[in-house]
Amino acid sequence: MKFIFADSLDYVDPAFDFIADRSPAERQPYWDDAYPHEILGYAPYDGVLVSRGIIGDHRVKGKYTSSQARRFHLVGARKFLRLDKPQFKDLDIFGDCGAFTYVQEERPPYSATEMAEFYDECGFTHGASVDHIIFDFDPAATGMAGGSDDAKARFDITLENADAFRREALAMDASFKPLGVVQGWSPASMAEAARRLVAMGYDYLALGGMVPLKSPEIKLCLEAIRDVIPSSTRLHILGFAKADDIDGFHGFDIASFDTTSPLIRAFKDAKQNYYLPGDGLALRYFTSIRIPQAIENPKLQRTVKKGIFRAEDLVAMESAALSALRAYDAGGADIDDVLQAILIYSAALVEEKSYAECRDSILLARLAVRYRETLMEKPWKQCGCPICATVGVEVIIFRGSNRNKRRGIHNLAIYHEHIERLDLKRAVHRPYDLSRSLCATKR
């Protein structure tokens, strides 16, 4: 089972100075920054997926700047992602249209020909056909029953595009592997789409529209699809948001899936921000400590504009929290004192009040419980990955992209190992076993 990381310019600045809290003045974004496979020194994934929608163009607003987009088109995916080194040559580069970026449109903005040319010119190893997301999932609908007119129109568009896309790829003798995308409004309609894609000649299918579905619903779809396609047909799950449940998907013979979830969770999840291997085949999660930049955080800035806090006072609370945490990490502070310093600042952030006014708040109390666990366990000391080994306690601080994305990249490393441990077909490879078992004995 291949874990493909869905990239969206997820890089960090290796020269970032955590104490001064800044990049060198001469830093040039992208050029001086490091992708996960660069900062770690190895790839924490089996491949990378780049969505056309993330790159963007005049029709779809992407995440790339226009000059980055232009460079991507000119030099191709592998060179742009800096995977053009011998040690990364076996990494796959998947492409899809990023159907979420044009869900509102009646038709996808890209033609099958255009996408095939794009994948071919930019050196993708795998390219997904041009799909159109279908909403209103109905797990109970049987056969081709159910489905709104819009859903049926999108179903047809997706299949017509898949047919044209495959012919186009064959005609141009494309160097990428075409994947036919499955879209449907129910397990049965998805199975029908999969059956037709196989009839067209596809032997690698990608399941689209999985992002809003819960794990049991995804399993229903997989079951229905597996029932009607040959066992040799490979399956990919596009945008697999439930990546942490992957061990429950073993029976479906998934060849690959892409997700960005371990990275995103580092700064989008309320609680589960930092991953460690847990008991058996599970993962264990920790809450990161939120200490945002006082003069950059929009919420704190609002309190200043409204006259609730003075910026100078927020800056003082922020720096007290940071130094307390660092002192604690160095063994020079008591856990209650650190927690106190952090909560004083958190009060401004979560309650927009001074700590004295809201020390009994439920939100703060909940935060305190989770922070205490993180502080007690010091998970950053239990990981030997190049990020934790280099930046230590900074990785657990929820603050700015350089800490947050480093934590996300650490999560990718832990997650990749997790997949490899689950994947019994592959050799077991656990680079950090030693440091982990050392910590386990200490505990």
Next chain:
Amino acid sequence: MTYLAVCARQSDEHQVLTFAATAGDILRFATIDRIGRSAQGVLSGFQRPQVAAHIREIRDYLEKPNAVLPNPIVVAFIQGVTVEAREEGSARLQIDVSSGAPGLVVDGQQRLSALTELDRDFQVFVSALICRDEAELRRQFVLINNTKPLPKSLIYELLPSVDDLPPRLSRRSAAAEITARLNYENTALKGYIKQHTMPEGSIADTVVQKVVMESLSNGVMRELVRMPKGEDRCVKIVSNFFDAVKRVFPLDWHGHKPATSRLLHGAGIQALGDVMEVLAQRADARSIDDFEEGLACLKGRTAWTSGEWHFGDEVRRWNGLQNINRDVALLKHYLVGVVKADLRRRAKAAPAPLLDGLPDA
């Protein structure tokens, strides 16, 4: 706190004095009050929030041993000060900080914030303005902060002659230098670029700078500029490209202005900048002939001076393209698409180089 200050005769209603102090001392007698409203909706304070990036840039500068900061921090008082006049326009200024800082920083808060982070004994001038009430003080703030900034194109033109700039400006400076050379040396664009000092030019200097800056940061010039005589190579490649443009579209170029030909217009120049990149990076074009060969496929498929552009399902009259992001992107996508398709076609048509590597080939 007591300072010996110099007074200036300016107004009967206000007293204006100046003296030197460190950032630490200034913050003892003045606060950076920001605009806000009390729970009753009463407006208080007046400063915008600090801008972190700006503060950093100032701090980077001030850390240098040769840094100077001749312009003063302006602090206004409505109370807490006594001025005792002395001879020859000087005065003894006493500030009472026993019940907090009475002064308010009216101008220079970013500089002051940068100074407080500085690990250096550095004095700045303080201009103290003594006002009769808060309303007057707010009025002064608006007046002081409402000065018109210098025109951008003048600043950009001055940049190449200024050393030791922050990186943001030095990148801009390199592009400004190449743009100026294109305008004054013997190049395809000589005299065509409208600059502060070349008002008769027609192509906006900011547009040419944009093309150059893009290329320097993410395109072909990024590599060229690092080679020996890098800047000459950059000037040369742009010049060669536009010489080729003139050859391919002579009637749309000569005798035209941006208003009469989209070829000399912001949208056209920027879109052509992308075409230059494609040809330079995908087809290794460097000479006028190389570029001309790559541009030839656009003949008959453009509407620079009349007719219509056909962008897939969108049709635009020739002058319906404006220098706005969307239109520029649309034109780029179209031109680059035609050129890339042509490159693909020619690559397929070319027979495999069978004799490659043989001594006679």
